Amino acid sequence: MRTIRTVSELREALAPARRAGRTIGLVPTMGALHEGHLSLIRRARSECDEVVVSLFVNPAQFNEGADLDAYPRDEARDAELAEAAGADHLFAPGVEEVYPRGFATTVSVASLTGPLEGAHRGKGHFDGVTTVVSKLFNMVGPDVAYFGQKDGQQAAVIERLVQDLDFAIRIEVCPTVRESDGLALSSRNVRLSPVERRRATALYRALRAVSEAIARGERSPAAVTAAGRADLTSTGGIELEYLELVDPRTFVPIQHVEPGDLLAVVAARVGGTRLIDNQPIQVPSTAAGMEGPTEASSPTEAGSTHTQEALECSAR
Numbered sequence: 001m002r003t004i005r006t007v008s009e010l011r012e013a014l015a016p017a018r019r020a021g022r023t024i025g026l027v028p029t030m031g032a033l034h035e036g037h038l039s040l041i042r043r044a045r046s047e048c049d050e051v052v053v054s055l056f057v058n059p060a061q062f063n064e065g066a067d068l069d070a071y072p073r074d075e076a077r078d079a080e081l082a083e084a085a086g087a088d089h090l091f092a093p094g095v096e097e098v099y100p101r102g103f104a105t106t107v108s109v110a111s112l113t114g115p116l117e118g119a120h121r122g123k124g125h126f127d128g129v130t131t132v133v134s135k136l137f138n139m140v141g142p143d144v145a146y147f148g149q150k151d152g153q154q155a156a157v158i159e160r161l162v163q164d165l166d167f168a169i170r171i172e173v174c175p176t177v178r179e180s181d182g183l184a185l186s187s188r189n190v191r192l193s194p195v196e197r198r199r200a201t202a203l204y205r206a207l208r209a210v211s212e213a214i215a216r217g218e219r220s221p222a223a224v225t226a227a228g229r230a231d232l233t234s235t236g237g238i239e240l241e242y243l244e245l246v247d248p249r250t251f252v253p254i255q256h257v258e259p260g261d262l263l264a265v266v267a268a269r270v271g272g273t274r275l276i277d278n279q280p281i282q283v284p285s286t287a288a289g290m291e292g293p294t295e296a297s298s299p300t301e302a303g304s305t306h307t308q309e310a311l312e313c314s315a316r
């Protein structure tokens with residue numbers, strides 16, 4: 001695997017594959033790679049002829065300077081992990097390569113970016129994401145790009161972007177990888193103290209409490225989210241930002257639990273670390289619905305250190 005710093009080197013490295021009609025897969029990351037990222041890279045390896053992993057801590061999407069400064073970075077370790085997972089190229093440009101002097105363009109997706117993460121991190125966050133992802137798409141020219149369900153709203157925003165701007169790229173959204181106690185893997189987890197790490201499992205428990213309330217037949221979103229909130233607020237040291245049941249197409253809170261796809265979403269600060277998570281829930285329409293919604297299996301059931309909620313990524 002080669003580490004590439006510039007767009008011109010990248011184009012040169014990918015030209016033979018492109019000429020030969022080989023498929024190119026892209027996995028965009030901000031580094032500090034963990035099993036969540038590696039699941040995306042392995043997926044790309046299994047589906048594409050050439051796999052590019054990008055590593056760029058994008059200043060434009062950080063709404064807090066302290067979060068950007070504290071973001072974990074270890075390129076040598078990331079390179080080893082990416083290669084072992086099957087990457088052919090690690091594209092790790094400097095900030096000046098991505099945002100050269102005079103850079104003046106923003107790519108902005110409306111509507112979907114308003115609620116939840118958009119409201120809490122500010123509009124600039126998603127603008128930073130969509131601008132850098134558009135640039136990465138143009139730099140790499142992938143056939144397929146892989147994103148994680150862990151950042152569910154981001155994945156939906158990217159799908160909108162691709163559709164609206166006619167990028168000829170298939171987007172694959174891959175399931176969230178969790179620790180055995182349910183905590184979703186995140187580069188920010190390394191910042192948690194041992195006590196905070198234990199508290200952080202409350203996010204997953206809250207999502208489970210929400211699905212369980214729906215399984216019991218609760219149909220009022222307020223009552224359903226109250227069930228999840230009880231767990232979060234009874235765990236000390238957690239500052240809840242939101243816990244909502246939303247429509248996964250719009251990310252707008254739903255008024256009533258009806259048959260179909262829902263998404264339970266949560267964001268909270270554990271000490272100084274902001275964490276997000278979500279749980280897709282399918283409410284069946286038939287009599288089978290009386291048995292409750294279907295959702296991913298509990299992480300502890302899989303019996304491995306890390307669990308993925310489903311085996312397949314979903315092309316949407």
Ligand code: AMP
Pocket residue numbers: 028029030031035036037039040146147148149150151174175176177178184185186187
């Ligand atoms: P990041 O480096 O945090 O920007 O994440 C890069 C990609 O990895 C994004 O598409 C994330 O959604 C995805 N990702 C991060 N954590 C996980 C996880 N626990 N499971 C699956 N995908 C993840």
